[in-house]
Amino acid sequence: MTAVQEYPPERDVSRELPRVGVFVCNCGINIGSVVNVTEVADFAAELAGVVHTEEFLFTCSQDNIIKIKERISEHKLNRVVVASCTPRTHAPLFQSSMKEAGLNPYLYEHANIREQSSWVHREFPKEATEKAKDLVRMAVAKVRLLKPVQPTFIDVNPKVLVVGGGIAGMTAALSLAEQGFHSVLVEKSRDLGGMANELCYSYDGGDLPRFLNGLKADVKANELIEVMLKSQVQNVAGYLGNYKTKIIRNDESTSEIEHGGVIIATGANPVVPTEYLYGENPSVITQVQLEQRMYYQGLGDANTIVMINCVGSRNRKDLIAVGSAVLNL
Numbered sequence: 621m622t623a624v625q626e627y628p629p630e631r632d633v634s635r636e637l638p639r640v641g642v643f644v645c646n647c648g649i650n651i652g653s654v655v656n657v658t659e660v661a662d663f664a665a666e667l668a669g670v671v672h673t674e675e676f677l678f679t680c681s682q683d684n685i686i687k688i689k690e691r692i693s694e695h696k697l698n699r700v701v702v703a704s705c706t707p708r709t710h711a712p713l714f715q716s717s718m719k720e721a722g723l724n725p726y727l728y729e730h731a732n733i734r735e736q737s738s739w740v741h742r743e744f745p746k747e748a749t750e751k752a753k754d755l756v757r758m759a760v761a762k763v764r765l766l767k768p769v770q771p772t773f774i775d776v777n778p779k780v781l782v783v784g785g786g787i788a789g790m791t792a793a794l795s796l797a798e799q800g801f802h803s804v805l806v807e808k809s810r811d812l813g814g815m816a817n818e819l820c821y822s823y824d825g826g827d828l829p830r831f832l833n834g835l836k837a838d839v840k841a842n843e844l845i846e847v848m849l850k851s852q853v854q855n856v857a858g859y860l861g862n863y864k865t866k867i868i869r870n871d872e873s874t875s876e877i878e879h880g881g882v883i884i885a886t887g888a889n890p891v892v893p894t895e896y897l898y899g900e901n902p903s904v905i906t907q908v909q910l911e912q913r914m915y916y917q918g919l920g921d922a923n924t925i926v927m928i929n930c931v932g933s934r935n936r937k938d939l940i941a942v943g944s945a946v947l948n949l
């Protein structure tokens with residue numbers, strides 16, 4: 621029962637010089653009590669390409685939406701700027717009135733003088749007014765350069781390529797599968813699990829290897845997930861929603877996957893320190909190695925442990941030699 625809105629044919633403005641209409645909103649007192657809206661509208665009237673400016677109390681009211689359409693036709697406007705609230709909620713409304721007046725809706729620009737001026741600079745009305753003028757000036761400069769856009773619709777391949785088979789990649793693939801989407805999980809190493817393979821405990825002391833094995837089993841058993849181990853992306857071609865990606869395996873064999881989305885879950889590697897005798901003295905180990913030692917063999921007769929945090933990221937290189945410590949593990 622929904623009526624499909626019909627629009628008049630679009631006016632060809634390609635040979636016209638820009639004729640910009642600027643509509644500045646008070647939003648009741650939301651903008652008007654801080655920004656001097658009349659001053660902003662007067663300022664806009666002097667800008668190159670502007671042939672009409674108007675101040676409204678509430679631009680989004682039905683009356684004023686009709687007025688915008690009338691002004692487009694009266695002044696032969698071919699570009700529109702509205703200076704009001706956030707474009708996120710209101711730009712589509714004003715673009716729709718342009719369509720109803722026979723203008724391409726992409727010949728539109730929005731200046732957000734409420735969230736970006738009156739609301740955030742409430743205590744500084746003079747400066748807020750100057751900023752609002754600046755925002756309008758930028759919007760007018762941009763709108764003059766805009767060209768009509770004709771949207772087209774294309775099919776999107778619903779298959780997803782997930783690069784990286786760590787916890788994030790596996791969780792993403794399982795979540796896609798739950799929603800009914802196929803995915804191809806490409807992992808460069810010989811096993812799923814990533815960094816978590818090196819770890820023993822979760823942050824709250826839980827059994828990470830057990831959790832990880834469960835996750836791997838779920839992924840392998842899921843018919844909607846194709847796992848490719850020892851594989852990497854070699855080349856990506858195509859366009860939004862329709863990609864052809866070449867995968868190369870360790871044995872140099874290649875295959876091509878067609879997909880519409882990509883999730884990159886390639887994780888990170890812990891830094892390998894070059895400081896504090898790491899690699900030179902066996903008592904100096906990283907935190908991951910410490911965790912493995914505690915899990916698999918215990919700490920033995922270690923009675924003094926020194927933790928050195930943020931190694932390599934905050935220390936001055938010339939002080940490292942002085943600070944080098946031999947840990948008594």
Ligand SMILES: Cc1cc2nc3c(=O)[nH]c(=O)nc-3n(C[C@H](O)[C@H](O)[C@H](O)COP(=O)(O)OP(=O)(O)OC[C@H]3O[C@@H](n4cnc5c(N)ncnc54)[C@H](O)[C@@H]3O)c2cc1C
Nearest residue numbers: 784785786787788807808814815816821822823886887888
């Ligand atoms: C030092 C350290 C200690 C940690 N300690 C704990 C802890 O005690 N407890 C805890 O719960 N969490 C811990 N974490 C966090 C936990 O390891 C991570 O949150 C989690 O494992 C990250 O998973 P991920 O999938 O994002 O990345 P990763 O596990 O890094 O997985 C990324 C995967 O992508 C693959 N990959 C990378 N590049 C490519 C490519 N080009 N093509 C194909 N595959 C690729 C890698 O081989 C890897 O398998 C620690 C992390 C670090 C770094």
Ligand code: SF4
Nearest residue numbers: 645647678680704705
């Ligand atoms: S267009 Fe935005 S700023 Fe203007 S009255 Fe409506 S809500 Fe307020």
